[in-house]
Amino acid sequence: MSKRESSKYKLDRRMGENIWGRPKSPVNRREYGPGQHGQRRKSKLSDFGVQLRAKQKLKGYYGDISEKQFRKIYDEANRMKGDTPENLIGLLEQRLDAIVYRAKFVATIFAARQFVNHGHVTVNGKRVNIGSYRCKPGDVIEVREKSKQLAIVMEATQLAERDVPEYVEADHNKMAATFVRIPNLSDVPYPVVMEPNLVVEFYSR
Structure with missing residues (x-):
């Protein structure tokens, strides 16, 4: 591991x-919890x-x-x-890696940051490789053409364990997503x- x-x-x-x-x-x-003391009774x-x-x-x-x-x-x-x-x-939630994760382009937030760092993502047509890049409402986040067939991407879009929230519009055929608006706490799944x-x-x- x-x-x-x-x-x-x-x-x-x-x-x-x-x-x-x-x-x-x-x-x-x-x-x-982890470790040899993990099973002890939890204190307040x-x-x-x-x-x-x-x-x-x-x-x-x-x-x-x-x-x-x-x-x-x-x-x-x-x-x-x-x-x-x-x-x-x-x-x-405006972070680029968070939006890539929300759009279900990858399975985990850790994979999202690595995916962005390795240059697989564009924002409004320009390649961005910084996970903490802050997106604005209306920004279009897209998986680069040569990265769309990666196994990590194909598997993530099929995940049934979570849905794309309403503040992100994702098109898994085009592997593109639009950051619609900045969410409130109650909007985040x-x-x-x-x-x-x-x-x-x-x-x-």
């Missing part, structure tokens, strides 16, 4: 939740612990974004007008409950 695969599954088990709603998640078999988390957990879960969901990058996104969300938790989710309000509390301490 690759380092990325193992860390992904470790996150699931550490949180005790199937964060991405994947059938292969080890949480489906073992709900306790402090307020700080609850907030930290919420941050780790949200950060992990988007491919385990680095702390520096995640803090930068939070700071920007905090500066924007409106509700900071909603702004935070909106900024995360998280398999588990995300609490960006607790993330805001964490950074506001």
Whole structure:
């Protein structure tokens, strides 16, 4: 198992939740955490612990974004007008790797980032290889012609475990998607409950 695969599954088990709603998640078999102490009785988390957990879960969901990058996104969300938790989710969902994942061009958010990094995606006809690239409403994200027949793409479009949300219009015949609008928290199809309000509390301490 690759380092990325193992860390992904470790996150699931550490949180005790199937964060991405994947059938292969080890949480489906073992709900306790990883390591030799994983089966100990869970102690009640402090307020700080609850907030930290919420941050780790949200950060992990988007491919385990680095702390520096995640803090930068939070700071920007905090500066924007409106509700900071909603702004935070909106900024995360505008990431190119998140949209590639939402459009079901690949099976996982980790694969989406790698797919973008390897130059398989264009935005409005121009190749973009930065997963954190921020898309705007109306942007057209497309799989490059030579990449459309890759097995990873063919398999992902057939996945029944998740649907394309309404803020992304995907055409799997053309392997193109349009980012329709910036979503609200209630629009995002998280398999588990995300609490960006607790993330805001964490950074506001």
